[in-house]
Amino acid sequence: MSSHPVKQVIEAADRAIGAEDFDSLMDFYADDAILVVMPGVLARGKAEIRSAFVRIAEYFGHSIVVKQGEMIVIEGGDTALAICETLLDFVEKNGSMASAARRATYVFRKGAAGEWLCVIDNSYGTELLRAERGADAV
Amino acid sequence: MSSHPVKQVIEAADRAIGAEDFDSLMDFYADDAILVVMPGVLARGKAEIRSAFVRIAEYFGHSIVVKQGEMIVIEGGDTALAICETLLDFVEKNGSMASAARRATYVFRKGAAGEWLCVIDNSYGTELLRAERGADAV
DSSP states (O other): OTTOHHHHHHHHHHHHHHTTOHHHHHTTEEEEEEEEEETTEEEEHHHHHHHHHHHHHHHTTTOOEEEEEEEEEEEETTEEEEEEEEEEEEEOTTSOEEEEEEEEEEEEEEOTTSOEEEEEEETTTTHHHHHHHHHHHO | OTTOHHHHHHHHHHHHHHTTOHHHHHTTEEEEEEEEEETTEEEEHHHHHHHHHHHHHHHTTTOOEEEEEEEEEEEETTEEEEEEEEEEEEEOTTSOEEEEEEEEEEEEEEOTTSOEEEEEEETTTTHHHHHHHHHHHO
8 A cells, every 4th residue: 555646645735735835735635625624623615725724824824844654545435545644844933843743534536537636634533533522521 | 514424324334233234234335345354454345344244243252232422424525534433342252241442434435326335444543553553563
């Protein structure tokens, strides 16, 4: 599974995020894709997803670098589940470097021309269970 | 998202596992679905998946009961990612009750008739990262 084409798509998307090239970034998403912006907050479709990435870039002061550590891709039924160690480097408001790691789940579908498009972008992985349960308690 | 039809499909599949009704269970899978039997071990297609469930039932001494705790379903592009607290009750060889909990990831696709079929069954969720990394170190 080490050479699965979905891995190259994810790495290209990470470079587009770092370059703030959001038009190219949208090429990796299906028209009816969904992004988990944060637990309980969803963006649906390319317009909302693009807008969310613009806000995320602003929030991190245009300093964000996304990389993947270990990636596992499981493919079945023209669908691929990528389970990734997603690493986020950014500069904090006080100028110091910071980083975060997530165990993400990304779902891709194979299009008619064999291209892989992201349909569900959930960088929070199974942490959503804990996060949403936490939110219920508030 | 509380009433997503995928939740009913998962609960019906859990009942079929408990009843060891593997023919009915296979109705919930796409023909080219994939099951993560354990980290690094995959079953592809209904014949292999059915056979894996037969072996799992034997392994647990025909005592297995699967239930879901919290379930979150995220749908995009006719595809649904279900993130579930999967709870497993079984009787150990010495006759005592035991249980296990997993934070699972199941991927479903919507068929032409609107039915939801499982294409990727990964009850290990993002734990695969840790598990496969552990396996590498052996």
